[in-house]
Amino acid sequence: MPDGATVQGIGASVLRKEDKRFLDGHGRYVADIVRPRMLEAAIVRSPTAHAEKLSVTKPDLEQQRVFTAEDMLSDGVKPIHVISKYPGHKPSDYPHLAIGKLRFVGEAVAVCLADTRAAAEDLATQTKISFDPLPAIVDMVDAAESPPALVHEQWGDNVILDSLFEEKASNLDRATVSVTRTFRMNRQAVNPLEGAAVLAEWDAREERLVVHSSSQIPHILKNALCECLGLRQNQVHVIAPDVGGGFGYKCVLIPEEIFIPWVAMQVKQPVRWIQDRREHLIAAANAREHHYSVTLHADTDGNFIGVEADIIVDSGAYSVYPHSNILESTMAGRTLHGPYKFSAYKVRSRAVATNKPPIVPYRGVARPGICFAMELAIDAMARKLGCEPYDLRMQNLVPSDAMPYKTITGGEFDSGDYQEALRRAGTLIDLKAVRSRQRQDEADGRLIGVGFGCYIEMTALQTSAAARAGLAAIPGYEQAHIRLTPDGGLEIGVGVQNHGQGMETTLAQVACERFGMDIAMVAIRHGDTATSPYSTGTYASRSMIMAGGAIARTCDVLGVQIRRIGAHLLQCEFDDTSIRDACVIGPSSAVTFAEIARVWHRNPEELPADVDPAGVEVTSGFRPSPDNSPFSYATHACVVRIDPELGHVELLDYVISEDCGTIVNPMIVDGQIIGGALQGVGTALYEESCYDADGQPLSSTFADYMMPGSTHLPNLRVDHLVTPSPLTEYGVKGLGEGGAIPPPAAIANAINDALRGYGVEVVETPVTPRRILEAIAGSKT
């Protein structure tokens, strides 16, 4: 069907429909919702990283306002229990409230209710807990090699999953040059500016639980509530209203999303819990933290032969719903190769349990780690071979003529020109100019360095892959529900959740593209399990591909019905009609959607006899066929300036050359890339959740945990390649996460390039001034 052309369709930088309410201060977040007789919750949290024989004493006078794990157990509430089908995965329950053992500082122990948060916090302080301390497992390597204790006794060790990815290892013999490095990417907190928030109430009329939660996955949360609380699906209604950022932290279930609704049902009053920043920085320090020892093998000409690696992922204490605690370790193990050609592959990847918060899939999911490891190893190799890292990359990237390309571990790159992306980045950053500048010393004695980072990102995880990975939520056909309203507008229900990605605009653009209608007449309804069809939600850079695809396909079904009515009103053959500018166009004349809507709703006596009783309201679905994912990719390049006396790092220039296939809204794509890149800068230089030897968190305020700010990234430049994916509607590829993947690699490479004179390298994020000075000091010994 020819798409109705419109300036508001695919490719247009349409200004965002959702902006107005935020600019007016009229956005509605969970914390903005108040209910009569609502109680506020404060949570008693574990002060220790590891202990047993936990016992809780409620304040005498307020017994009925404090709830513990015992109360939940006696009510038959089931714990979160995510066993991956992945062979060898060791199962563990995630109790909503700690029972018997405490496994990380900040773990929820009891929930206290009062009319105000302050009064609830008073109750929390009056609730006494006692326990017998155990040695804490704090470091992931110790956890794997020499554990001081066991996080889950029944396992016998702390290794959740030990997996080996080995392909054509024999080819490794052909290698003549090898470099070996050990890298570490430290733990972070995701830090959306709105933390987690839950408001739960029982609706006696509908006989159902209504939960407002700041979530990326309302339908999955609904499933979890049914499983844990033993409710029927039609007894739960989940709404994710405006959500102040998610980045992955909100695409997993948190215990509060179960026990706050449960206590609301106990007290028969609405109950609200708003996570404060300290709770977030302590209980949600749950991202990144990988350890790599990597050996990169090449021949004397610099052709990559193979990679060997031993990866350890610190998965924290528990397995999160639905993405489990092995998502990162398996993804890291399988795709360490990145965009490069290899003829041998041997990677061991272990997920280990420690006494820290359970790891969640933060923007980029594992890829910032593997990109950091691989890209730094490549620069090390270049230095060893005495060649330009840029050239070494160019030489080993999968060439465009090899597309579609089967990777050594069985993945399939769908399309793209990786080398062109690198070439453009090199041009934009003007590598030659940097090199020539480097030849003479800086007047102020500072050091200049340039670095690159390339990556590929599998977007919109598909059914079979998710099933292989053994996830608890397997995406199938993404659906959209579309209704033509009596005035000719569209109401579109989607199960994904929009929290900054601008989907109320971009998804509407798809309908505009299909029907050529005014975007003002398209309303996107999302994040509400009642008004939208089922969806596994927003994560894995999937929403534009999947929900967008579903809308396109559903528009086609609806379009047929609209044309059938239109043909009747135009007194012409169905086959002679088409849709453009929200009209059905016939051979001689046209009829508007508004007219067709009027006839269906208000004057059905004018309908054709053969009209489909299904009417002008349709639910249909989409998934790529074959069931593969499109790969986005990009090269980031940057120039840094280092003060060798203080170890301070300054980003002088930053460029990005990316390809996310067909671009729906360039303004929004740039916004996603830039926002992601700054988070990457945070990973590279600033953000770290530190722990002491006992597993006590040391970064519980923004004074200790440094967030990237407006001064930390110069105006970067973004260049777009557009290689439509053959797999998706309009050739769209996902791009929400990509920006956050390569900055640690590019920046660290630039730093190491600047430090090359010292013959030292930084190998751990964030690259703090201390770490730089320690590296420099290392060279002097």
Next chain:
Amino acid sequence: MADGGSVDGKGIGARVLRKEDARHLAGKGKFTSDFKRPGQKEMAFVRASVAHAHIKSIVKPAGYEHAIFTSEDLPGLKPMRALSKLPGYKLSDYPALAAGKVRFAGEPVAVCVADSRADAEDIAQMVEVEYDILPAVTDMLAAKKPDAPLVHDEWEDNIVFETFSDDDFQKIADEATVVIRREYRMNRQAMNPMEGKAVFAEWDDRQDQLMMWTSTQVPHLIRNGLAEFLDLEQRQVRVIAPDVGGGFGCKALLQPEELVAGYLTRKLECPIRWIEDRREHLVTGANCREHHYQITLHATPDGRMLGLDCDVTVDAGAYSVYPFTNGLEGAMAHGNLPGPYNFKAYKCRTQTTVTNKPGLMPYRGVARPGVCFAMEMTIDALAREIGMEAHEIRMKNMVPESAMPFMSIAKKHFDSGNYAKSVEMAVDMIGLEKVRASQGVPTDDGRIIGVGMGSYVEQTAHGTSVFSSWGVAMVPGYEQATVRLTPDGGLELRIGVQSHGQGMETSMAQMACEVLGIDPDNVMVTHGDTGLTPYSTGTYASRSMVMAGGATARACRVLAERMEIIGAHLMQCERTEVSIAGGKVVSGKGEVSFAEIGRVWYLNPDELPEDVDQGGVEVTMGYRPEPDSGAFTYASHACKISLDVETGKVKVLDYVIVEDCGTIVNPMIVEGQTFGGATQGIGTALLEESLYDEMGNPGASTFADYMMPSATDAPMYRVDHMESPSPFTEYGIKGMGEGGTIPTPAAIGNAINDALKQIGAEVMETPFTPRRVRAAIEAARDRKEGEAA
């Protein structure tokens, strides 16, 4: 019988106890007036204190200007406009707040907003409205007089429109040797659902949407009206009818207060609540029935009714209501007067007049209580005249079962049934012979006994063609239902109609059970929310069970096919080998539960077949009967009354009902609807009247003046059912929500006249108050004395 083989008799025909009871018995129902939001404000209206006047000035008390709004203060708020396509129909706009002129006492003139209703009423009390009082038109017959004042100045008279038909009446009438002439009047009433109107409006900035919780039967039509008259896009309006405390018709129309609340919540940026109090309802809701009949029946001495000639006048009040207009009753009276009888000739003129009273609304039964009253009372008059039992005349003249389907002289397409049989059964049940025997002997307390009956046929769930022929501003089309299988194998059923006592949360679940064999307890029925349900013109015209029920059946069947595809794949067999039974997909190889189907679609799509429908396990499908001329329910009511000659007080001693609504979905609910309807009929017959003085001031503004039927007024009804399935509808269901109210005034009126025949008195105007009965008796005595002298 059941497509899916229903779960231990919970499908069609089962006396399933209601799912909705639990919350109401626990006091956990949620009605519009139960809503409360922080920062909410309440509205109180300044209402016209006179029936007809020009507004000279409205003076806002100093310091309260910001809290008071008149029509001038609400720019862009359009008047309600309900245009009929009937020839000669005169349009009248209905302003939400009176502009320039008030046309009935109680018409909203200004609205006051405050933190509490009491405060708002304080302000309303201080507003001074100066009127230039005009003579009021308070009687529908006077309204037709050439010198009558005009309700709408731009019209040349007070007649909204006329209908007239005459198929060569005179020729056939000439055969008649018996001619009965009568004049009947059915007076104005208020519908009085126990919950009055209530509105809660809130602007949702996140959705850029007006959220309106309102006590309505027709949420989607209210959405249309709000969008139209507030100038909003449809996407900017979501209407939700939560629990609704009865409707009976007055909640099937857009109300001025709904428009004002929707306007003000956006203007004032705060939630707005308005709860109609009983006085407001009795004054502004005095909007139904009020017909006048000048009827002539031509018959033969052996009781054959040949021709019917009638002049009908309908008092439509001041305005045309949205969307049903003020043309509905006149058109329906014209088409329904001959009832179930087979006349050779029919001549009818209807005139619908405007008066200075609230705009007429379609109250349960819509015009038919009036026409049935006139027709059935006239038949008994004929019976007395020719000395024949009235039921014999009825049976003799009714359309016989053998003639079905039958096109009546008033162009009604009767589908099925044995009308005469219902009369015969009713006569047996009431024990006519025993009553006749007892009538000679006066009771010890000096009361006299009478027996009477009324028969009717009711067109229900009539569709597109019928409504478009009436020119109504709203035409129903395909009714739709959305069904969604949930991941645990439960069913969500979404319908655009609204259930406010009819028990649809149960009966619609029974329908799903009938098709899919799923336990009704696992079916959640969602209704009354434009955001969640497919479009529907809503609940009225006894249509919901036929239309939404039919749509539910159709949607469930499509869902069944979708589930069969998945089930067949899971059982590794062909589509053709599987079927749905007892809430499972079954085949020779075994069975797959709905829960399993749900699990696979939602949680393990990796197990889905390639040919699965991408629409998944969520379906919207529509239904419309073919032909859509309606399913005709009918019944005969018979009752026995005692009458205190000295006080004129009437008591209903026994009341029997024989009804046929086709296939019965839930007998308990059908009987509940029938008893409730009949009791409203008793109200019409004996108690309820919205009185007006000659200035048009309402005389019944509290329950002390307006008599509602209580437990002491209603008898322990006895009911018997006939079941003639309609050939036109899913499962042969006919609508029946309204029927109970239709023949009661006729049956009781006939019983009174039967008792009074020894005195020679006749009552001809409802309600039959002691005062009217006494007046009839006195008149008869005066006549006798006159004759004697």
Next chain:
Amino acid sequence: MTELSININGEHIKADVEPRLSLADFIRDRQRLTGTHLGCEHGVCGACTVLMNGEPVRSCITFAAVADGSEITTIEGFDQDEPMAQLRQAFHENHALQCGYCTPGMLVAARDIVTRLPDADEDRVRLELAGNLCRCTGYVGIVKAILSVLEQRRI
């Protein structure tokens, strides 16, 4: 403002109320116990009936201030009450409710009948119910339900 100390469904409540605030509005809007309904606000329809010190009263024409020191039981307060449990079941089985609006007041009045008048017959039940209007059911199910509970309680 008038000070008010009152016990509702076992909970002791102190509040400042406007003298003109009815007990019904206090229960509904202030205590958010919305099971008690308003049908006429002049004491005729009975939808607002609650127990005051164990006796049924009209909460719409009883000022909250006047109820100071009293014990109120609303429809939400009968969870442990045997006659109410019997009535609820009987109402359910006899289809004694349709729209549900009159039901809470009807139940409170019915409870008074079955506890105060154990020997009531149909005529007496109807007479005692005369002050509770129902617009939907025609009272058939309600009367049957009450008679059946009276019968149960006699055995």
Next chain:
Amino acid sequence: MKPAKFEHQRMASLDEAVKALGNAEGETRVLGGGQSLGPMMNLRLAQPDVVLDLSKVEGLDGIEETGNAIRVGARVSHARIEDGEVPGKTGDYMQFVATGISYRSVRNRGTIGGSVAHADPSADWPSALLALGGSVTAAGGNGIRTISLDGFTVGPFSTGLGWDEILTGFELPVLGTDANWGYYKVNRKPGEFADAIGAVTLGVEARAVCGATESAPFRVTEIEERLASGVQEVSIAEVRDILDRYDAGFDDYELQIHAVALSRAVQGAFA
């Protein structure tokens, strides 16, 4: 439908109430059970500035038999009378009357004193007590006084109470065990206000009252004389003729039902 603003004064004692009434500024209403005043205030038909709440005042809810009289406190509820707390034949009569007043949930709050002081023409007690005889006790600025029930009700909503007086109770005659009484009320529905009342008692004297008129209930002496002379039946036609001579402003229907009521009250007295 909410009342206008007013000041609520909770009275602790009768003295306090009398003082408060004497000193009150603006329109002041005394609140007994509030079952008549409540609806009128909700409808804003009554908009008092001050409401004196007697619900906490002790000593106004007694019922005692003192030799030849029965004392009934003003705050005695209709329900207590319905439940037979008033002794003897007088109690039987009053029990019959009380049972017909409104509905149980109103009778639980409504008081006999409030009803008589309110003096709604269509209420039961003004007519019923006039037919019984006895007196009203009232407390005011000048102390306690006794007012005969004869003529106490002056007209619609107006009585013989002084502006500063509060009705405190009744002293009612004790009907002998052989005394007859009859009470007949014509109304559309149980619990509704009366359209006509006929009340008859044959104690030391025969009293017959025509009530629920446009104004105050009145004694019908012609009927009383007949009863005194032993007549046990008066036909409706006779009563019509008698009532027709009174200037009660009845139309034909009203005359008829008042005649029926009185005739049947007589009938009831001897049934």
